[in-house]
Amino acid sequence: MSTTQNEHLHAGTPEAKQADFAGVGSTARGAHVDRPAPATHVEAPPAGPTSFAAALNTAMADAMAEDPTVVVFGEDVGKLGGVFRITDGLQERFGKDRCFDTPLAESGIAGMAIGMAMNGLRPVIEMQFDAFAYPSLEQIFSHIAKMHNRTKGKVKLPITIRIPYAGGVGGVEHHCDSSEAYYAHTPGLKVFTPAGVEDAYRLLREAIDSDDPVVVFEPKKMYWSKEQADLGALRAAHGTEAATRTEGSARVLREGSDATLITYGPSVPTALKAAEAAAEDGLSVEVLDLCTIVPLDDAAIEASVAKTGRAIVIAEASGFASVASELVARTQERCFHSLSSPVLRVTGFDIPFPAPKLEHHQIPSVDRILDTLDRLTWED
């Protein structure tokens, strides 16, 4: 895509089959293409307090600068930069061919991404909100997830689906779902959910690089939270041997010996606070951030639970038939002989996500985690 568009179009246009249409066939009208020179000299963001949103934005910009086949599209992602501004500046920098708004149709967005991926591009699509992604599920479940399998790997679909998810922002209905289980349950989809600023950069870069389709769940309440981060160093390390792969590797964010909190995404900061509070009561609690739900780091869970003998799974989604259910089941199956207590859960209730004034009852809280820690068997 680095050569001029118009040269290509003219060179590749065949002679019209019928003389009647020779004039029509000789030029490709309507191909409104603006093609700015690739921006190669954009300075790395300064190391220091960096927002989760900036990490995601920089990850996309870096991927687009490095690989001309990366295109970003969705609803309002162009001029506006997305309703959360995660694609801010991408259209200005890379042009309307590489970052553009689509008509308002989620199945269309996912379905068109399939064809684009079949034809050599690497689409990164944004679903505006978790619950607004549902019209795209047929395309995602029946085609994006299965194409590699159906064709025995002859057709790969390197599509990244970004979904802002979960509550904690006072969102109105249909804006706060934790929908990760639907995707994680579907064979053929990878499911990432970063909970830290540097992991947001790493995981989105890895998702875009992946030849498999990846759904990246972005906890929307974290978009504006800042952490110390050095995106320039991450950019420099990306794709080199120095970069450690985050996909499939859970992180121990806090070491402990009495119990393990297994968690991901928006529940990670809550779990860390609970572990800190528990420490004041003399409990040493380990916090494990899964980073990616598919593939899942069973080994990290086993290692932690083998050490602590107790575990609580924390996730904001409703608990019934959820990712949390799967984590509990796997932990019991694999760690039974290390366990001193049943594996418990702190999840959302099995109710539709509540209205803003009630949402705090639904979201796992420090107190609810501490209560659950108390319910673990401590007698022996």
Place this chain on the structure above:
Amino acid sequence: MTENVSHSTTGEAERTTPGVSEACHRFGITLEDYLLPARGRISMMAPDGSLLPAEEQGTAPGHEYPRPSNERLLEAYKQLVRGRRINDQNAALVRQGRMAVYPSSHGQEACQVTVAMALEQRDWLFPTYRDTVAVIARGVDPNEVMTSFRGEWHQGYDPHEHHTSVEATPLTTQLLHAVGVAHAARLRGEDTVVIALCGDGATSEGDFHEALNFAAVFNLPVIFFVQNNGYAISVPLASQSVAPSLAHKAVGYGMAGERVDGNDTMALLSVLDRAVTLARGGSGPLLIEAETYRMQAHTNADDDTRYRESEEVAAWRAKDPLLRLRAYLVNEGLLTEAEEERIAAQAEETASALRDAMNADITPDPLELFDYVFTEPTPQLREQRAQLADELARDQEAEEA
């Protein structure tokens, strides 16, 4: 894409694209006359193979079509004979219980072969499960197409090799994939044209709307080709749509629509050739409705006597696309007996290859089930693969004992 909107000289805002404006200008007709289908459906041959007089061809100003060349019609006939043989051979294999399922396009072969003929190798075709004959006409190995119907694996051919996508089983989803391929081609600077196939029932799906709208808004060279064969399994068209015709739906998206006799190979080739030329030239997408008929049941699991009369089927048998083109070619002295024998022999070779493949009794390797879920199996899939390998090994031991 407001930059695409042009305004008419009368000062009244007329929203369209430069490509559509150019086409209106070329044919000397108004925007409305260009976007709406001609008054009737385009037809060139009567069922007996005789040429229809101009006033009976369903045309309108700007909607006149030249007759395809004799060479092209002969090539179409050859493909029709082969397509019919493939349909009937596969149906026989299903009846014999040697093939799991085969949705036959018997009666729709003219649509099948002309969509393939209208495209260049570098173009793309997006078929459905009933479009096996079209897929084979694109050059895909018949045995590879039949992999799914034999029950070995869900799809058997490499879509990149002949620029022919997998046969879509979920309704209408493939239209959006076609839009994506065309979009990527334009961004890559290629002049690829894409034909996306669907049936009459599929026009009721939401993806039909999204695909047509996306293609129009992004001004992409996609031809949506609807084979209106009268039924979505058992439900007749009247229960799907009360639009004047399915081709009329195009105008709502700002694209041109045309209705064509789907059993008239000559008319199909003409309408498709013009659509491909327009699309490649930048006119944006087009919608073609081909009126045809599904002569057999939906699949072997269906009983079409429950929802349609045998008189209706018989009436359509008289409009058979293969016999019609044959009659024309024979009347015109374009098809000799020797040529016909040669064409039949070639079709028989394909049928024979299909039978041989069925008799080969291929046993798929169960361990392959885990190999293609992702580009690399996850640790969990490796564990599950090991479990199945162990079960198979124990089965083997038990058998040997």
